[in-house]
Amino acid sequence: AIKTLNNSASCSHLLRRGYGSEAVPDRKVAVLGAAGGIGQPLALLMKLNPLVSSLALYDIANTPGVAADVSHINTRSEVKGYVGEEELGKALEGSDVVIIPAGVPRKPGMTRDDLFNINAGIVKGLCEAIAKYCPNALVNMISNPVNSTVPIASEVFKKAGTYDEKRLFGVTTLDVVRAKTFYAGKAEVPVAEVNVPVVGGHAGITILPLFSQATPKANLADEEIQALTKRTQDGGTEVVEAKAGKGSATLSMAYAGAIFADACLKGLNGVPDVVECSFVQSSVTELPFFASKVRLGKNGVEEIIGLGPLSDYEKEGLEKLKPELLASIEKGIKFANN
Ligand code: NAD
């Protein structure tokens, strides 16, 4: 069904870029883990997105309250809360995009891989339900370790016979958000104009920002680029330490997750030239999954864009990250098949 967007009902200038009052199709978005630290602000941001007509908020607890709260906002989408496994199918049915921020976050001293034992099982269960109830949805995986949870999802979908590599995305947008912010600060350029691709994966040295391709151009010294790279790679840890045991990035992640989901919806709706970095099945390198710039379209991934020219420092970073990223990918695949 095509509905005409009511301008007065759409208050998010943040997510409306490129859209006027033209007809937009109905789109259902499900958030799994919607009552969590990321889930709640992400539910808010998705409620502000005029491309969403139906918003399903699922968690194992506390979603009725979050859904009641968010549902009072006078924007387009109809909000429903679902709680407990018996309601997961209903939450997922008919979804165009499923966003997964379900799982435990890090505490100081932990790596993202330390979350594997708990989150791998959570993600596996949720992906089995996606294969059953909305096999054609675009899946936006936020749960860590992303370098392993995306391969787990791919294996679950393969087993169910529903895998389409064009529809599975690891959300690495927060790395891009951070790289843009840190670069703008150092280069003293307007942050809204900054673009920086971030490739590789989403953990420590597997996060490789390509500051040699950053725009607007700035003449930064090698040491400054190295410091920016390290800060981007350690951005998650910076937040984990500042929160001192109360979790990891939630607000900036919700923002990043909302940007990425919006890009997926725009792609589905046929908006041209929607490009975001994401961790996807890829042949850009010899690794089976890799984050790079991806063009989004009506079926999900439309084109995986190559790395472009790298500086010597970036080439070195690329070679260094490969063994760690491959090990995390293989760990995910092995888990899903046992
Ligand atoms: P949180 O603990 O605040 O929230 C997690 C939510 O998941 C909780 O509400 C919990 O009830 C729910 N949950 C647990 N098991 C579930 C299940 N089986 N089904 C549905 N929901 C379930 O944690 P958070 O801060 O929101 O972080 C969530 C995840 O996102 C963590 O794994 C974290 O590491 C990850 N994360 C990823 C990025 C990224 O850039 N990709 C950034 C930040 C955080």
Ligand code: LMR
């Ligand atoms: C982040 O980058 O903020 C997330 O992956 C959460 C974390 O554990 O650092």
